[in-house]
Amino acid sequence: MKASIFAAGLLAATTAVAQAQTLTVYAPDYFTSEWGPGPTIEAEFEKVCGCDLDFVPGDLLPRIMLEGQNTRADIVIGLNTDVTAKARSTGLFAEHGQDNSLLELPIEWTDNTFLPFDWAYVSFVYDATKIDTTPTSFEELRSMPVDQKIVIQDPRSSISGLALVLWVKAVYGDEAEAFWADLAPRILTVTKGWSEAYGLFTDGEAPMVLSYNTSPAYHIAFEDDVTKKASIFSEGHYGFFELVAKTATTDNPELADQFMTFVLSDAFQSAIPMTNFSYPSAQPSSEWPEVFASLPAPDKALFFSEDEAEAVRAEAIEEWRRALSQ
Amino acid sequence: MASRVIAITSAGLVTALVAIPLFAVFSRAGGIATLGAGDWLAFRFTVWQAALSAFLSCVFAIPAARALHRQRFRGREALITLLGAPFILPVIVAILGLLAVFGREGMLSQVLMLVGLPRIQVYGLQGILLAHVFFNLPLAIRLILQGWQEVPAERFRLAAQLGLGSRAMFRVVEGPLLKKALPGAFLVIFVVCLSSFAVALTLGGGPRATTVELAIYQAFRFDFDIGKAATLAVVQLVFVGFAAAILLRLVGTPASDVGLGRAQVVFQKQTWARMLLDFGVIAFVAAFLMLPIASIVFSGVFELTSLPPSVFRAAGHSLTVALVSTGLCIAFAIPLATFRLGQMVSLFGFALSPLVLGTGLFLLIQPYANPFDLALVVTCVTNALMALPFAVRAIGPAYSQINADYARTADMLSLDGWARWRWLYLPRLRRPIGFSAGLAAALSMGDLGVIVLFADPDRATLPLQMYRLMSAYQMDAASGAALLLLALSLGLFWIFDQGGRRGFGA
Numbered sequence: 001m002k003a004s005i006f007a008a009g010l011l012a013a014t015t016a017v018a019q020a021q022t023l024t025v026y027a028p029d030y031f032t033s034e035w036g037p038g039p040t041i042e043a044e045f046e047k048v049c050g051c052d053l054d055f056v057p058g059d060l061l062p063r064i065m066l067e068g069q070n071t072r073a074d075i076v077i078g079l080n081t082d083v084t085a086k087a088r089s090t091g092l093f094a095e096h097g098q099d100n101s102l103l104e105l106p107i108e109w110t111d112n113t114f115l116p117f118d119w120a121y122v123s124f125v126y127d128a129t130k131i132d133t134t135p136t137s138f139e140e141l142r143s144m145p146v147d148q149k150i151v152i153q154d155p156r157s158s159i160s161g162l163a164l165v166l167w168v169k170a171v172y173g174d175e176a177e178a179f180w181a182d183l184a185p186r187i188l189t190v191t192k193g194w195s196e197a198y199g200l201f202t203d204g205e206a207p208m209v210l211s212y213n214t215s216p217a218y219h220i221a222f223e224d225d226v227t228k229k230a231s232i233f234s235e236g237h238y239g240f241f242e243l244v245a246k247t248a249t250t251d252n253p254e255l256a257d258q259f260m261t262f263v264l265s266d267a268f269q270s271a272i273p274m275t276n277f278s279y280p281s282a283q284p285s286s287e288w289p290e291v292f293a294s295l296p297a298p299d300k301a302l303f304f305s306e307d308e309a310e311a312v313r314a315e316a317i318e319e320w321r322r323a324l325s326q
Numbered sequence: 327m328a329s330r331v332i333a334i335t336s337a338g339l340v341t342a343l344v345a346i347p348l349f350a351v352f353s354r355a356g357g358i359a360t361l362g363a364g365d366w367l368a369f370r371f372t373v374w375q376a377a378l379s380a381f382l383s384c385v386f387a388i389p390a391a392r393a394l395h396r397q398r399f400r401g402r403e404a405l406i407t408l409l410g411a412p413f414i415l416p417v418i419v420a421i422l423g424l425l426a427v428f429g430r431e432g433m434l435s436q437v438l439m440l441v442g443l444p445r446i447q448v449y450g451l452q453g454i455l456l457a458h459v460f461f462n463l464p465l466a467i468r469l470i471l472q473g474w475q476e477v478p479a480e481r482f483r484l485a486a487q488l489g490l491g492s493r494a495m496f497r498v499v500e501g502p503l504l505k506k507a508l509p510g511a512f513l514v515i516f517v518v519c520l521s522s523f524a525v526a527l528t529l530g531g532g533p534r535a536t537t538v539e540l541a542i543y544q545a546f547r548f549d550f551d552i553g554k555a556a557t558l559a560v561v562q563l564v565f566v567g568f569a570a571a572i573l574l575r576l577v578g579t580p581a582s583d584v585g586l587g588r589a590q591v592v593f594q595k596q597t598w599a600r601m602l603l604d605f606g607v608i609a610f611v612a613a614f615l616m617l618p619i620a621s622i623v624f625s626g627v628f629e630l631t632s633l634p635p636s637v638f639r640a641a642g643h644s645l646t647v648a649l650v651s652t653g654l655c656i657a658f659a660i661p662l663a664t665f666r667l668g669q670m671v672s673l674f675g676f677a678l679s680p681l682v683l684g685t686g687l688f689l690l691i692q693p694y695a696n697p698f699d700l701a702l703v704v705t706c707v708t709n710a711l712m713a714l715p716f717a718v719r720a721i722g723p724a725y726s727q728i729n730a731d732y733a734r735t736a737d738m739l740s741l742d743g744w745a746r747w748r749w750l751y752l753p754r755l756r757r758p759i760g761f762s763a764g765l766a767a768a769l770s771m772g773d774l775g776v777i778v779l780f781a782d783p784d785r786a787t788l789p790l791q792m793y794r795l796m797s798a799y800q801m802d803a804a805s806g807a808a809l810l811l812l813a814l815s816l817g818l819f820w821i822f823d824q825g826g827r828r829g830f831g832a
Contacts, residue, residue, distance in 0.1 A: 024375060029781060029790070029793070029794060029797070030794060030797035030798065032819060033786075033791075033794035033797070033798065034634070034636055034794075035795065035797075035798035035800060036794075036797075036798060056698055056781075057781045058698075058780075058781040059547070061547070061550060062546055062547060062550060063686070063688075065550045066354075066552075066688055066689060066692070067692060070692065070693070072696065083548065086549075086550055149430065154532075154533070154540070156533075156540060156543075156548070157527075157540060157543050157544060157547065158593040162548070187532065188430060188449065188531075189449050189527075189528050189529070189530075189531045190527060190528070190531070190532040190533065190646060191524070191527065191528050192523060192524040192527055192528070192540075192543075193524075194797070195418060195793060195796040195797060196418055196421060196422075196524065196528060198796070198799070198801070199418065199421075199422050199796060199801055199804075200422070200425065200429075200528075202801045203422055203425070203625075203801075204431050205425050205426075205429045205431050205432070206431075207432070217801070219798040219799075222799075245740060256730065279801065286810065320533070321533045321536075322535045323531075324532045324534070325533050325534045
């Protein structure tokens with residue numbers, strides 16, 4: 001059995017050499033899975049590139065940091081704005097070479113290395129059948145009935161948990177810790193990652209969970225369930241952008257450039273909403289699927305640039321930890 | 327002596343498998359890191375909750391193991407197998423199952439509210455302990471029950487003939503067997519709970535329940551401070567080493583306690599009070615362990631038929647990994663179980679954080695090969711390492727007892743080398759080996775361990791596929807995959823465990 005796997009690996013390796021070109025794309029696990037955008041994107045890109053797109057799933061940042069200059073990646077897709085400072089400091093990434101003005105984002109995008117391919121607003125999602133008063137602001141959230149519980153993710157282990165802490169910091173600044181102290185009794189628990197929290201929410205353990213304003217689209221589109229809704233806060237919502245970048249070490253620069261251009265094309269952008277349950281980054285809302293276009297969204301986007309995020313991150317997490325440890 | 331060479335070689339190999347990757351991480355990081363006050367706080371909390379969890383698991387396991395030993399009833403075998411289920415559940419599935427029963431909106435809270443009582447407040451230290459006892463009570467029961475089973479049948483008969491009462495029975499028979507089984511059981515459970523992260527955080531209700539493993543994860547994922555991750559891992563490792571040195575010494579060397587190896591029959595007089603107590607304990611433990619499992623079964627069973635084919639392919643990959651890991655695990659476990667240092671060494675693979683182990687292996691492999699091509703091989707080896715302490719715990723005490731009982735006779739017969747294993751050890755170790763193999767197989771079915779760095783793009787394992795379903799909002803399908811995983815793990819466990827018991831009156 002093992003021998004045959006090994007043999008298959010050898011065979012695959014030799015055929016890959018024989019073929020024209022392979023574009024190696026590192027991506028998070030959810031992205032490459034058969035339910036994520038990966039398969040559609042692979043098929044669409046291979047139609048136009050005459051190449052083989054090879055997704056390699058896994059944990060992005062630790063892996064490129066470990067590999068350094070030896071990385072096999074031509075493209076890294078799925079990084080998030082709150083951790084790119086670290087990625088950028090490796091000097092592993094090249095300029096994306098795309099026109100940032102093609103982007104349709106709620107904020108102005110000036111980064112020439114990391115290119116957003118999708119986005120959403122970090123939001124609290126609630127079950128309308130189980131909640132009496134829907135908070136419409138952080139101020140209402142911190143004073144809502146104590147037995148109306150929320151599940152959030154830990155900013156030390158989860159990227160969405162980190163986004164929440166930065167969001168609160170963006171709204172409250174020096175008052176963030178006081179906010180967390182008020183919210184603490186309403187937080188049922190804190191989970192390692194998004195999946196645990198969302199599982200608790202769909203199991204009915206808590207009526208409210210930290211997620212994205214685009215999450216309800218899944219329930220509407222695939223379950224005909226309109227009772228899962230996102231609370232829209234008047235203070236504005238933190239933007240969550242997922243990014244793609246080209247490595248400087250790629251031995252396929254033309255192919256990598258072609259992929260970066262492809263990211264902003266309709267074939268890629270149209271694959272995003274219904275597989276990743278987020279907004280595409282370079283399509284106006286008029287071109288989104290109906291269910292996304294009709295989702296409630298905030299008027300105002302809040303956002304920390306990568307340097308700002310890096311500067312406040314440790315302090316914001318520490319305030320969160322102190323207030324919730326009381 | 328050949329078996330001595332094999333034993334020392336195995337210990338050396340396992341030590342190298344832990345030490346070399348660790349060294350690779352340190353040399354890449356450029357040395358050890360200094361730990362802050364927060365890290366030491368996390369460390370203190372981790373040790374505290376692990377010790378409490380291990381203590382409680384052992385305390386509850388004693389009456390349960392005794393009841394299961396004293397009472398024979400229809401379905402006892404099946405119950406013993408089923409009771410093992412919590413131990414082999416993937417963490418995320420176990421959390422959801424536990425909370426479906428003990429959570430704020432769980433079954434129990436609903437019942438309490440019906441009769442006008444307040445809900446259960448599960449989140450906090452009590453929640454962590456509840457969860458850890460839920461996971462580890464089955465293991466404690468099995469390890470202690472095995473202690474009972476190693477007592478020669480003649481001894482129980484003699485005790486019955488002498489009409490020993492409960493207290494005398496405890497002093498003469500049960501006390502000594504517990505002294506032999508408990509330190510080891512406490513130790514492995516303590517080590518399991520040290521590495522708790524997702525469970526401790528979720529059931530603990532938030533950052534009050536920050537464990538060392540979370541700090542390692544944070545250092546690795548966000549700060550990419552692998553020096554700090556490795557330093558934390560080493561502190562944890564050193565602590566496990568100390569705990570092991572103390573606890574394994576407590577076990578001592580068994581005295582000769584030889585019997586005819588007859589099947590055990592219950593000789594103790596059955597009184598109503600005793601039966602009531604025993605069946606009460608069994609019913610309580612079964613309800614505690616089985617209700618969450620039932621809720622997992624219930625939420626997954628209607629999804630089984632609609633699972634996509636890829637989930638079944640993933641199940642196939644997981645089965646292959648599980649079988650290979652099991653073989654490796656047992657091959658290492660038998661020689662390591664034969665000496666105390668080996669028993670200590672066996673803990674290190676589990677006690678080293680999988681993230682740090684994975685990082686080290688990645689650094690070692692990366693210059694020579696594409697780590698992703700070796701994903702399944704690495705998964706097999708690390709899974710075998712992870713299951714090693716449990717196998718050694720199950721085999722070790724049985725091996726010492728055989729030596730205490732028969733070594734002299736075997737020496738007189740010049741029964742050496744392979745013949746000694748063939749005729750003396752292996753037949754008598756069959757039950758613990760079967761149990762260990764079952765545990766190793768089941769554990770590697772569910773383990774995600776090093777997969778974050780070694781995900782094979784084309785050959786996903788079942789737990790990975792389950793997580794992918796969850797990330798894609800398909801929580802219902804994920805429950806189906808979880809149930810499939812549970813069924814396969816339990817099935818493998820049952821097959822090996824039964825294989826070990828055949829021919830013995832268990």
